[in-house]
Amino acid sequence: MKQKFSVIIVSDNESNTGKLVSAVATCGYGGNFVLNKIFVVTCGNTDIDGNEVVIVIKEAVREGKASAINKALKLVEDDIIVLASADISINDDTIQNLLRPLSDLSIGMSCGRPFSNDDPKTFVGFLNSMVWNLHHFVSVVVPKGGELVAFRKIMSEIPRDIAADEAYIESEIARRGYGIAYVPSAITGNYGPVTLPDFITQRRRIFSGHLQVRNLNGYTVSTANYKIVLKALMKYLELGPKNLKSLVRMSTAIVVEAYSRFLGFLDYYTNNVMFVWPRYKRGDENVRIDSTHSQVQPV
Numbered sequence: 116m117k118q119k120f121s122v123i124i125v126s127d128n129e130s131n132t133g134k135l136v137s138a139v140a141t142c143g144y145g146g147n148f149v150l151n152k153i154f155v156v157t158c159g160n161t162d163i164d165g166n167e168v169v170i171v172i173k174e175a176v177r178e179g180k181a182s183a184i185n186k187a188l189k190l191v192e193d194d195i196i197v198l199a200s201a202d203i204s205i206n207d208d209t210i211q212n213l214l215r216p217l218s219d220l221s222i223g224m225s226c227g228r229p230f231s232n233d234d235p236k237t238f239v240g241f242l243n244s245m246v247w248n249l250h251h252f253v254s255v256v257v258p259k260g261g262e263l264v265a266f267r268k269i270m271s272e273i274p275r276d277i278a279a280d281e282a283y284i285e286s287e288i289a290r291r292g293y294g295i296a297y298v299p300s301a302i303t304g305n306y307g308p309v310t311l312p313d314f315i316t317q318r319r320r321i322f323s324g325h326l327q328v329r330n331l332n333g334y335t336v337s338t339a340n341y342k343i344v345l346k347a348l349m350k351y352l353e354l355g356p357k358n359l360k361s362l363v364r365m366s367t368a369i370v371v372e373a374y375s376r377f378l379g380f381l382d383y384y385t386n387n388v389m390f391v392w393p394r395y396k397r398g399d400e401n402v403r404i405d406s407t408h409s410q411v412q413p414v
Contacts, residue, residue: 126201223293227301243307252347279324286334322379
């Protein structure tokens, strides 16, 4: 018997939301799983029509992603949930591949592989690309949730002031003894910030959220493990282009990340964690990702 699953899409008025809902609804799902409901939690987006499958939950005020997730979690009746940000793009087999590890009852969460849709010829586009490539090299060693995850519904809510929702869910899954799988074939595209200040704001918020998770559950995500990150960086440097421009960009990127983490550290210890995410300008074109692309993206 096939197991039903639901999808939660959190939208902050992204123009891509309708395209993602349509893509999720029309994907072919084989194996042991069948789509039941799509819950779209949105603040300000009026372009999504609800029906028997698509349940639209409208927020009058932005209260943060964790709060939005909780509104949907209370309505989900299925044991398996796919959680997606509204600004991602997926391929026809992305969610099918993502769900496959959950056929094993010992696996509690599976994590997809995000790619950057941004132009790597720009510096901030390069930063976004580098982040997701390093995320891949880290996740191959120790899985880490990103923009698209699937998990067993072992909780009815998460802390509303948490700034790193996927990381918190990951920590709860691990704390309860389940395994976590990384699925590189579950390809998803993602747009990041287009300005350096917005990139730094995003990175500092994520790191402060990781500190919250460590304090709450004693769990350190793999991207906050500096030994694992250093090995991933060495792998990235090994496969990446070898020219002066690339080396300067990568050196600058390391400084930017270190500065962002320092700010996130200050945010956490001064109780200034941004769990209501600031809006930033980004691309919104729905792009299909080449699933054969598995190396470092060009600089």
